[in-house]
Amino acid sequence: MMLSPQLFHKILGVAFFLLPLCVQAFIPVADDETGDINHHLEHRISRLEGVLRLEKRITEFGGKIFATNGKKADFNTTLEKCKEAGGSIAAPRNPGENDAIQYFVKTFNTYAYLGVKESLIPGKFQFLDGTELGYTNWHSNEPSGKGEEGCVEMYTDGTWNDKRCNQNRLIVCQF
Ligand code: MMA
Numbered sequence: 365m366m367l368s369p370q371l372f373h374k375i376l377g378v379a380f381f382l383l384p385l386c387v388q389a390f391i392p393v394a395d396d397e398t399g400d401i402n403h404h405l406e407h408r409i410s411r412l413e414g415v416l417r418l419e420k421r422i423t424e425f426g427g428k429i430f431a432t433n434g435k436k437a438d439f440n441t442t443l444e445k446c447k448e449a450g451g452s453i454a455a456p457r458n459p460g461e462n463d464a465i466q467y468f469v470k471t472f473n474t475y476a477y478l479g480v481k482e483s484l485i486p487g488k489f490q491f492l493d494g495t496e497l498g499y500t501n502w503h504s505n506e507p508s509g510k511g512e513e514g515c516v517e518m519y520t521d522g523t524w525n526d527k528r529c530n531q532n533r534l535i536v537c538q539f
């Protein structure tokens with residue numbers, strides 16, 4: 365018996381419509397297993413986070429995770445290291461995120477470069493992708509470089525200073 369193309373198309377449509385229902389109906393075990401696996405993974409992740417917090421390697425604010433390896437590098441090397449790790453250089457968007465980064469600067473007693481750079485307009489700073497800063501925390505009388513200091517470092521008190529990019533600073537990334 366030959367199916368007409370129209371009927372074939374209809375059957376195909378119904379089959380695909382029913383497919384998700386069949387998947388749910390015929391393998392209910394899979395759902396339980398998924399729940400178990402999720403539970404197990406959550407438990408493992410929370411223990412790993414405990415280790416990283418104990419080692420003072422991670423902080424968190426508003427869903428953003430900040431991390432350091434405790435090492436120092438110049439600005440461009442910091443960009444590379446953070447990218448290699450699947451993140452980007454830490455760029456605070458509000459006081460909570462600034463505090464989360466400052467925790468490392470204080471703990472390791474080492475200034476950190478931020479993901480903020482001078483724009484084409486000397487003395488005006490922006491995020492690395494060129495977007496405007498909605499929040500800043502400049503130290504008094506900063507930025508001062510007038511085109512000579514293209515990067516930004518965080519001081520131990522959490523305030524910012526524009527700085528040449530070739531210094532060694534604490535690597536802090538965001539994820
Ligand atoms: C250094 C350098 C500048 C900073 C001043 C503050 C002398 O230059 O770190 O970026 O603005 O100190 O006194």
Ligand code: CA
Binds near residue numbers: 508525527
């Ligand atoms: Ca400066």
